[in-house]
Amino acid sequence: MFKKNNINKISKEHEVYLEKVRKTKKEITFIRVMILFVFIALWQIAADFKWIDPFLTSSPSRVVNSFIGLYKDGSLFKHIGVTCYETILGFSLGTILGVLAAIVLWWSPKLSKILDPYLVVLNALPKVALAPIIIFWIGNGMPAIIVIALLISVITTIISVLTGFSEIDKEKIMLMNTFRASKIQILRYLIFPYSIPIFIAALKINVGLSWVGVIMGEFLVARNGLGFLIVYGGQVAQLDMVMMSIVILSVIAFIMYEVVAIIENKLAKDRS
Structure with missing residues (x-):
């Protein structure tokens, strides 16, 4: 009985750990995508408002x-x-x-x-x-x-x-x-x-x-x-x-x- 409960306890802890890993991966992916979108948006805004020369840097x-x-x-x-x-x-x-x-x-x-x-x-x-x-x-x-x-x-x-x-x-x-x-x-x-x-x-x-x-x-x-x-x-x-x-x-x-x-x-x- 003790062994069975111990196995279940370990399994639950392992599941919590896996969920934490999945959550971390999703956060990393989200941050990566946001950095890309922010960069593209700032690039376009800077070109539209002539903060940079669109001819030289494009947009x-x-x-x-x-x-x-x-x-x-x-x-x-x-x-x-x-x-x-x-x-x-x-x-x-x-x-x-x-x-x-x-x-x-x-x-x-x-x-x-x-x-x-x-x-x-x-x-x-x-x-x-x-x-x-x-x-x-x-x-x-x-x-x-x-x-x-x-x-x-x-x-x-x-x-x-x-x-x-x-x-x-x-x-x-x-x-x-x-x-x-x-x-x-x-x-x-x-x-x-x-x-x-x-x-x-x-x-x-x-x-x-x-x-x-x-x-x-x-x-x-x-x-x-x-x-x-x-x-x-x-x-x-x-x-x-x-x-x-x-x-x-x-x-x-x-x-x-x-x-x-x-x-x-x-x-x-x-x-x-």
Whole structure:
């Protein structure tokens, strides 16, 4: 009887705790949305009353009008689609190749030590400096943009994932070696499961880096895409188009980040 009452008491306390967590999440979401609405409202008011110059800073209404204009023109979703395609492809290739390279370097500690200074130099090197060379080698088009995005994310992925592999408890590896586990078994049953947070962190970093690479590439060579709209809008003094492109980029980047967060939550539930 005592045990049953104790279990019920714990369950009620747990329910109160869960309700508190849900309430906190709702409050955080509400505050986030309110901050956004207040910012947009103040931006519009400041533009209407000429506290700021609408030509230089645009305004929410002018951004919406620019959005509607491109939508009616039929080119809006073409530009969005091109940029999303380049970003997702660069993001995916950078992550996959980075993880595979990290596995190879973990597999061969000698090779890892040989290549370590080169990885450090490549990571520190501004990738924008390589962009003209990449464009010259590959050509003036979408493949060059994807390669630029890939290069920006792949080195960071290699370093972060390899560091995560190296931080796995050495005693666990020794224990598996004692039971004569192969390297593939160690990788599959120890390294990968314990490195899931590292993979998620690499994905989150790569979301931002891939967007940087794609937009930088579109600044240089593209004739389509949101980066192209930003450059074109600046050249013809249509800053409404520039602000509209930046807003769209922010929304899409946020959606990509949320997708990674959903994957993280699902993997966390599976592990627990």
